[in-house]
Amino acid sequence: MKNMKLRISQSQGLLIAITVFVLMFTLYITNHPAGLTVPVATTAANKAVLLALVAMAQTLPVLTGGLDLSVGMIFILTNCLASTIVSGDPLQTAFGIVVVLLVGALAGFVNGAIVVYGRLQPIITTLATGAVYYGIALLIRPVPGGEVQEDLADFMTYTVFDVIPTSLLLLLAVVLIIWLPFRNSVVGRGCYAVGSAEGAAYMSGVSIDRSKLAAYTLSGLLAGVAGLMLTFVTFSGEASASIGGTYTLNSIAAVVIGGTSLYGGAGGAIGSIFGAFILRTIDDLLFVFDLPPLWQPLFQGVVLLSAVSLGAARVFRIKNRLELFN
């Protein structure tokens, strides 16, 4: 009982994000002319899962106390790559998928290696590598186009048993196969330790380098999954800087709304998923209430600001003003 209470208080950010999302989604569905039908849910899921995956990718570097400005560009790069190699017979398709995911992971690994061994700040490292990845994406696909194995794309963007959106199952699989094992591993906990107090983690014998490398590599892999999914949704590839940039910024917003601290050490990818869902539902709400879609940035900004303010409440408890600056 007591432990239950503790667990609840420790996942406050996540619980708030879930509650807010449920309320918003209920509001959306009850005002939707068609109500909760399978097509409505599937469309909502397909859009939300893309951002959710990129937000998960952003979560890992943030947990270590860093920030990854290249997730959106890895997302675009893998999209462009997938639109050229994920096609043909099943074997070729499977090979293409593996290559796309490996390239995503490699891009993340490069980020991690520069941050860990080059000792550069994550924010500037990933700003630079992001530009490089975008450049490669342009080389692969100078003009929008390409193709993707259609049966697979259809399957991934429709439903299983005619009720459950496949994209949600993909997200669930990513959580179960990648996130939860990572969260419960020694390396994963090392990421939290590093983000919480790097010096203390070093003193405690945590292998800091390995944890950070793992965080950035997994981040790249997750962005790769998202890029693959984008290809299934759009049936093509496009090296668009604006899509990459928007996803990067929205992923940071989703991470914060989901209750992960930008200082690192606290939070998790589940929260980021709901943060992404909240951001996406804002769109949908504007639509059902017939408000101009131009209002979307304004509402997103308000939601983000409220989430950040909740986190900033700690400032009122600080007794030594010098600690405000640390």
Add this chain to the structure above:
Amino acid sequence: MNEQTNSQHPDKSRETAPPFWQMQGITKRYGGVLALENVDFACERGAIHAVLGENGAGKSTLIKIAAGVVAPTEGKMMLESREVVFTSPQEANAAGIVCIFQELSLMPDLSVADNICMTSPPGRWGFINHRAQRRRAEALLAQVGCEDVNPLELVKNLPLSRRQMVEIAKALGRDPRMLILDEATSALTAADVGKVYDILRDLRRDGLAILYISHRMHEIEELADTCSVFRNGHHIETFAKGTHSDNEIVRLMIGREYTQIYPAKPAHPEPPAPALSVRDLSWGNRLKDISLSVGKGEIVGLGGLDGQGQRELLLALFGVLRGVSGSVEVDGKAARLSSPEQAKSKNIRMALIPEDRKSEGLLLPMSVRDNISMASIGRFTKGIFIDRESQNARVDEMVERLSIKAGDNELPVGTLSGGNQQKVVIAKWLMTEARIILLNDPTRGIDVGTKQEIYQLLRDLADAGAAILFYTTDYDELIGCCDRVSIMYDGGIMRELQGEAINEENIVASSLNISLDKQSSDGEPRP
């Protein structure tokens, strides 16, 4: 108590065997500063070995080397006669050497159980078995008598004293063969200290080698089997407990040359009118009922061991801390000090010369000129613009007065030597024409020549009517520079010394919270 210790002492037959842990010819240099010089040190299993010494004697460096945090410049270390080299705390842990550091090594955002089982959690294939981890944490917490701490609680929600117990539990969880405690009891409650004593005695019985650093004489009295005294980076003497009196130990810790580099103190026939007087100042449990006054033209020293609240007191006076109780009067008028901006305002005119010049005193990439004029920029204005001419004139005057060797005042301050950087910090606050000057260990890491100039400067300022409150970790400076000295201990003022009474014996004794006079008359250890 002595008989008890002797019976627990390892059998004499082992004495001929090589020691369990040995350090030979250890030298450690930080830049040009020698922290340890050619030190030989050894300790045995089944014994508690106390390491004594003043601030800066080299104790911390010694244990950092043993724990793999820093590498020695020269010398070698042997564990059970086998030479070992540690490049990280991880490697020292693997060899069975575990250190509980003064600055805690806990991760605040993680749970107690996560922290305790940080490096080798139960589980397999790299995954953590959370249930087993919780049980292990519970068992270890019970071992240190902290059943009340929930292993799932986040460390940042625990009070400092509990955190320190968690730190001890964490160390025990690594199955140490040698346990090093660096001031591990400094934040504990009396009840917890008792528990720690019991644990340490149990561990000694189990055959651990225990290295214990503490500034509390009575703790050493109660626990130690062997004592080693360090001074100025040298290992002075190792002796069995009880063979030296407290007086002799204090003398061993001091015994250094005393050089006359201080300006003469003026005679104060009667105490000057107080410029700053503080009554019953408290802040949480870090500052306790502090009352003191600093007169015009007086230099009052703040002494005591590191971390007894001196830094907090200065910050509180300068308006940095929130939730401070008590009253502060400036020139006999009540003053409300709620921000540094207010503290330096026209009617108070206070200045704080901070301890860490790199983070709190200087803007390293900015020029010497900009740094010096930073705190008094409001004086050099024409409308809303900075009046370069009058600013430059004042800066040049300061640079000359403090003989700051910068070459060019436009150079970034980060390019100057440590001593000159410190002078820039002082110049910056002198420009504000402060009447009350608080100094936080201003001479740390500065060469002797510059120190001497700073002492002379302080005396000149005092003669010109400033009230100076001067915290230093160097006892020499308290004796040489200060008209009066207040020694702090555990957040309160332990003792005030004046005139002839400002001497090393008194300062060291008060810092350690022991009374020498009583000691020498009846020889009884005091709690």
